[in-house]
Amino acid sequence: xxxxxxxxxxxxxxxxxxxxxxxxxxPLHYGSQINEHHQVRRDAxxxxxxxxxxxxxxxxxxxxxLRYLLANDVGRLKKTGKALYxxxxxxxxxxxxxxIVYFQEETQFRLVVxxxxxxxxxxxxxxxxxxxxxxxxxxxxLAMLAVQGPQTREKVKPLLPGNLQTSAMALAPFxxxxxxxxxxxxxxxYTGEEGFEMILPAQHAPDWWDALLAAGVLxxxxxxxxxxxxxxxxxxxxxDMDENYSPLESGLGWTVAFKPEDRDFxxxxxxxxQKNQRTHQIMVGLVLRExxxxxxxxxxxxxxxxxxxxxSGTFSPTCGFSIAFARLPAGVHEQATxxxxxxxxxxxxxxxxxxxHGKTCIDL
Amino acid sequence: xxxxxKELKYTESHEWVRVEEDGTVTVGITDHAQEKLGxxxxxxxPDEGDPLNVEDxxxxxxxxxAASDLFSPIAGEVxxxxxxxxxxxxxxxxxxxxxxWLFKIKPAKDSGLEKLLTAEQYTETIAEEE
Numbered sequence: 001x002x003x004x005x006x007x008x009x010x011x012x013x014x015x016x017x018x019x020x021x022x023x024x025x026x027p028l029h030y031g032s033q034i035n036e037h038h039q040v041r042r043d044a045x046x047x048x049x050x051x052x053x054x055x056x057x058x059x060x061x062x063x064x065x066l067r068y069l070l071a072n073d074v075g076r077l078k079k080t081g082k083a084l085y086x087x088x089x090x091x092x093x094x095x096x097x098x099x100i101v102y103f104q105e106e107t108q109f110r111l112v113v114x115x116x117x118x119x120x121x122x123x124x125x126x127x128x129x130x131x132x133x134x135x136x137x138x139x140x141x142l143a144m145l146a147v148q149g150p151q152t153r154e155k156v157k158p159l160l161p162g163n164l165q166t167s168a169m170a171l172a173p174f175x176x177x178x179x180x181x182x183x184x185x186x187x188x189x190y191t192g193e194e195g196f197e198m199i200l201p202a203q204h205a206p207d208w209w210d211a212l213l214a215a216g217v218l219x220x221x222x223x224x225x226x227x228x229x230x231x232x233x234x235x236x237x238x239x240d241m242d243e244n245y246s247p248l249e250s251g252l253g254w255t256v257a258f259k260p261e262d263r264d265f266x267x268x269x270x271x272x273x274q275k276n277q278r279t280h281q282i283m284v285g286l287v288l289r290e291x292x293x294x295x296x297x298x299x300x301x302x303x304x305x306x307x308x309x310x311x312s313g314t315f316s317p318t319c320g321f322s323i324a325f326a327r328l329p330a331g332v333h334e335q336a337t338x339x340x341x342x343x344x345x346x347x348x349x350x351x352x353x354x355x356x357h358g359k360t361c362i363d364l
Numbered sequence: 365x366x367x368x369x370k371e372l373k374y375t376e377s378h379e380w381v382r383v384e385e386d387g388t389v390t391v392g393i394t395d396h397a398q399e400k401l402g403x404x405x406x407x408x409x410p411d412e413g414d415p416l417n418v419e420d421x422x423x424x425x426x427x428x429x430a431a432s433d434l435f436s437p438i439a440g441e442v443x444x445x446x447x448x449x450x451x452x453x454x455x456x457x458x459x460x461x462x463x464x465w466l467f468k469i470k471p472a473k474d475s476g477l478e479k480l481l482t483a484e485q486y487t488e489t490i491a492e493e494e
Contacts, residue, residue, distance in 0.1 A: 032457070033428060034403040223402065227428065291406050293426055315405040315428045341424070341431065 001025065005050035006143045006205040014219050022116030024051040026222055033223035037317040040191050040228055041358045044149035045220035046212045051115040054139040054199055055125070058108050065132040066101060066109055068265055069125065071247060073257035077103035083174045083188055086255055087247045088113075088124070089267030093274060094243035095250065097121050098235065100188060102176050110184075112144070112199075114237050128266070143205035147217055148195030148228075150358065155215045156196055159208070160185070168196070190225065192232025192353060227314050230323060233285065233352030239296060240283070240311045240325050248274055249327060251283030251352070279330050281308065285352040286324040287362060292340050294324035294347065299339045302328055302349075310338070318355045325352065366396040366490070369461055373477070374486035377419075377435045380461065381480055384468075389477070391437055392465040393425060393456060396490045401427040404453040409434075409445040409467050416440060416469065418476040423466070425456065438476045440469040 002025040011018065016027035027048065029036060039045045059065070066074040072086035082103050088096045097117045102110040113121045126136055147156055153169065160168055160183070167177040168185040176186035184199040200208060213219065226236065235241055241250035248256070248271060256271060257263070274280050288294050294313030301307045306329035313324030324347075326336070333349045350362045368374070373381040378397035382390045398404065406426040416422055416436035423434035445467040449455060456464035471477060481489065 029402065032403055034405075034454075223428065291408065293405065293428075293431065295431075315426075317428075 003051070005048055006202040007048045007050060007209055010206055010209045011048065011219070016219070016221060019222070021222055022051060022114070022118070024115055026051060027219070029221035029223045030219050033221060033227070034317045036218070036220040036224035037227050039218045040149045040193055040220055040224065041318055041355075042150070044147060044151040044155050044195075044217045045224070046209070046217045047146040047148070047220050047225055048143075048209075049146050049197070050143040050202070050205065052144055053113045053115060053118050053121065054142050054144065055111040055113065055122070056108060056137040056139055057111065057129075057134050058137070059132060059134040060107060061132045062107060062109050062134055065129060065134050067263055069128055070099075070101065071256045071265055071267060071271070073260075073263060074101060074103070074109070075260075075263070076257070077101070079175070080104065081171075081176045081178075083176055083186060087241075087252060088121070089246070089265075089271070090243060091267060091270065093246040093267040093270035095237070095241045095245065095247060095252075096124055096243060098237050098241070098252070102186065104178075112197075116238060139199075141202055142199050143202045144197065144199050145205065145208060145212070146189055146195065146197045147212060148189045148191040148193045148220075149217075150194055152193075152195045152217075155212070155217050159211050159215060190232070190234055191228040192234070192355060193228075193358070226312075227317060230312055230314050230325070231316050231318055231353065231355035233354060235325070236312055245327070246271055246274055246280070249281045249283065251325065281327050282330055283311070283325055283327055284333060285350040285354060285362070286310070286313070286326050286336060286338065286347040287319075287350050287354070287364065288322040288324075288338065288345060288347045289364070290345050292322060292343075292345060294322045294338060294340070300326045300328060300347070301337045301339075302331070302333045303335065304331070306331070316354060318358070319360045323354045366394065366399055367461070368394065368396070368483050368487050368490075370483045372461070372483060373437070373480035374483065374489075375435065375437045375480060376489055379435065379437045381437045381477070383477070387471070388443060389438060389440065389469045389471055389475075390465050391467055391469060392460055393434070394486070395460045397432070398457050398460045398464070401425065401432060402429045403427055404456050407449045407453045407456070407466070409449065410436075410442045412442055412444060414442040416442060425453075434466065436469070437480060438469060438471055440471040440475055442467055443470050444468040
């Protein structure tokens with residue numbers, strides 16, 4: 001048996017098909033992953049993401065520490081509540097995890113990291129933090145709900161406590177607002193839609209769940225979470241990047257802050273060398289217009305004889321055809337050939353995202 | 365639990381078979397199979413006139429999650445396939461033993477029909493899988 005979130009029984013009440021995910025018993029779907037996918041694109045859905053790890057970092061030197069720990073520059077976080085997406089790298093430039101960091105106070109930042117990487121993340125952060133006298137507090141007393149979809153704001157607003165309603169509704173994208181530990185609301189997500197991620201005390205999670213469902217927000221499982229994030233062009237740790245690949249090889253070059261040049265961060269010299277060489281592999285999007293589904297590990301060949309692999313692939317419910325991320329040799333590619341079940345099928349190389357604001361957004 | 369109608373015959377690869385009054389045979393995939401696969405998105409079926417032998421690979425059902433080959437349960441000739449599945453593969457999820465049927469076969473002389481599993485035997489097969 002895996003670990004259970006505070007909403008485990010709520011998932012069973014909704015007849016969820018439960019699966020193991022990073023050691024947690026999580027809902028895969030509640031009947032139809034495609035219906036749940038459309039619910040998020042067209043209305044509003046709620047994901048239990050309480051398996052994710054919330055870590056609060058405190059200390060006088062916490063900003064300085066994070067500027068060393070992370071490949072993106074926490075120095076960019078100037079306004080209270082501002083969030084930043086970043087990779088956490090090893091010395092070789094490989095991705096230990098991807099995470100979101102929130103600036104709460106000059107002496108407190110909050111990290112949200114993946115569930116499957118929990119142990120190694122905590123070990124790495126603890127080890128690196130020693131020299132900075134940082135207090136690391138893992139918040140397993142908190143639950144996390146992601147409410148996503150165009151109707152999210154309208155449906156969540158009346159449920160928020162009065163003293164948080166105005167500030168939460170006024171949030172710019174990638175900003176958070178909170179009411180001590182009662183509830184932390186961030187305008188972030190993993191679907192490409194409008195939405196909130198809410199971090200709140202575990203014992204309040206079932207009531208929140210019930211209130212959201214009563215407001216017409218439907219539960220959405222991990223299966224739809226995967227198709228939604230892929231359409232939105234967002235990477236999944238363990239599939240699209242891991243310690244064997246750098247952010248530059250994972251389509252995440254935009255998250256690496258090489259400037260200012262005097263900022264030393266873990267993995268910087270390895271990344272700089274790779275960047276200067278310009279021969280590293282690249283991540284692209286693929287679209288298949290033929291019948292069939294692109295799936296992870298399928299071989300992709302490009303003109304000129306190079307070869308790569310699909311890292312994530314799926315049928316896209318919004319587009320109505322299959323989409324994927326693939327890691328390919330350096331170069332400019334327009335067409336690729338994918339081997340699917342012994343058949344060679346032509347795929348078009350595109351730049352993700354595939355879907356924006358509920359609609360297909362790639363040029364075909 | 366998934367439905368296993370008593371009057372049908374089954375294969376270990378999760379196809380079901382129904383012998384119609386006119387002697388033809390209708391083939392589909394079981395409720396258990398559709399549940400395992402999840403939402404179906406593409407179906408490739410054998411064409412009318414295709415000759416099939418027992419266990420021939422004769423098509424593919426593909427869900428968001430996985431692709432699965434179809435195997436012919438018996439020997440014979442395909443007389444019809446379910447054209448509505450091209451646009452509505454979800455019929456298999458909604459009604460695996462009804463509107464979600466896959467194709468119809470006119471059985472050959474030694475069709476192998478008598479070797480198929482009974483509902484009880486198939487129920488045991490899927491219980492062992494769990």
